[in-house]
Amino acid sequence: MELQGRTAIVTGGNSGIGAAIVAELGARGANVVIDYVTGAPAADALEAQVEGTGAQAITVEADVSKVADLQRLVDSALQRFGRLDVMVNNAGIETRTSVLDTTEDQYDRVLAVNLKSAFFGTQLAAKAMIASGAGGVVINVSSVHEDWPMPGNTPYCLSKGGMRMLTRTAAQELGPHRIRVVGVGPGAIATPINAATLANPDELRILDAAIPLGRMARPEEVAHVVAFLAGDGADYVTGSTFFVDGGLMHSSPGL
Numbered sequence: 735m736e737l738q739g740r741t742a743i744v745t746g747g748n749s750g751i752g753a754a755i756v757a758e759l760g761a762r763g764a765n766v767v768i769d770y771v772t773g774a775p776a777a778d779a780l781e782a783q784v785e786g787t788g789a790q791a792i793t794v795e796a797d798v799s800k801v802a803d804l805q806r807l808v809d810s811a812l813q814r815f816g817r818l819d820v821m822v823n824n825a826g827i828e829t830r831t832s833v834l835d836t837t838e839d840q841y842d843r844v845l846a847v848n849l850k851s852a853f854f855g856t857q858l859a860a861k862a863m864i865a866s867g868a869g870g871v872v873i874n875v876s877s878v879h880e881d882w883p884m885p886g887n888t889p890y891c892l893s894k895g896g897m898r899m900l901t902r903t904a905a906q907e908l909g910p911h912r913i914r915v916v917g918v919g920p921g922a923i924a925t926p927i928n929a930a931t932l933a934n935p936d937e938l939r940i941l942d943a944a945i946p947l948g949r950m951a952r953p954e955e956v957a958h959v960v961a962f963l964a965g966d967g968a969d970y971v972t973g974s975t976f977f978v979d980g981g982l983m984h985s986s987p988g989l
């Protein structure tokens with residue numbers, strides 16, 4: 735198993751893409767720290783699922799918008815498993831608000847959960863990896879919207895655009911420590927964050943038609959790419975984002 739003996743932290747690890755990443759990393763042998771902020775039963779079920787495959791897992795309740803909580807995640811990995819090899823900054827929210835109607839609270843919350851968390855998650859994981867001398871990899875789950883404007887979802891786009899530059903800049907700084915920093919940019923994935931779209935057949939039909947591969951993705955299809963990037967097969971990969979979007983970002987519907 736290619737990730738046997740490695741330890742990974744997955745933020746927002748009990749739902750959607752994060753849950754699929756936890757399951758995939760565990761299936762490839764990694765021990766996993768499953769971060770959650772609500773939904774303890776789902777986190778516990780995933781812990782049992784990972785342990786059923788022979789790897790080990792723990793759940794840690796941590797709000798990633800708080801640096802002290804992120805530090806607790808890193809400390810938990812080191813205390814329980816003695817090392818940290820893979821940090822997956824996956825937790826994310828959106829407000830679906832525009833430039834004109836976003837409130838200060840909405841702005842602060844989206845930027846804190848999506849971008850501040852990834853910045854300090856990267857920093858704290860990197861410090862642990864440097865202390866171990868073994869290097870490691872940070873994987874930032876951004877979005878096609880790190881590059882592709884989405885009117886009506888401005889704070890989200892800002893946060894993902896920030897993650898893009900975090901990935902590129904931190905890769906430069908941390909490369910000499912043998913720490914890779916990569917981005918994974920999902921397109922439209924069938925998870926709770928898209929509950930409204932999934933519940934609206936007309937909206938879903940329009941979305942599917944805009945995707946060259948003709949459908950939304952399953953969370954597992956993102957997790958496969960994350961697991962590949964976490965492994966030695968990707969050991970010369972850093973500073974770039976890999977889009978898992980069925981061709982959506984570069985499609986030209988109706989043109």
Ligand SMILES: NC(=O)c1ccc[n+]([C@@H]2O[C@H](COP(=O)([O-])OP(=O)(O)OC[C@H]3O[C@@H](n4cnc5c(N)ncnc54)[C@H](O)[C@@H]3O)[C@@H](O)[C@H]2O)c1
Pocket residue numbers: 745746747748749750751752769770771772796797798799824825826827847875876877878919920921922923924925926927928
């Ligand atoms: N689903 C998509 O189409 C899609 C597309 C592009 C990018 N993404 C990104 O993928 C990531 C995962 O989203 P998802 O689709 O699985 O949605 P989701 O709502 O299922 O998962 C989001 C996770 O983040 C957690 N979270 C929210 N606030 C948190 C906080 N303060 N501290 C810790 N955890 C917190 C939630 O509890 C949940 O576990 C997000 O960063 C999202 O922006 C999703």
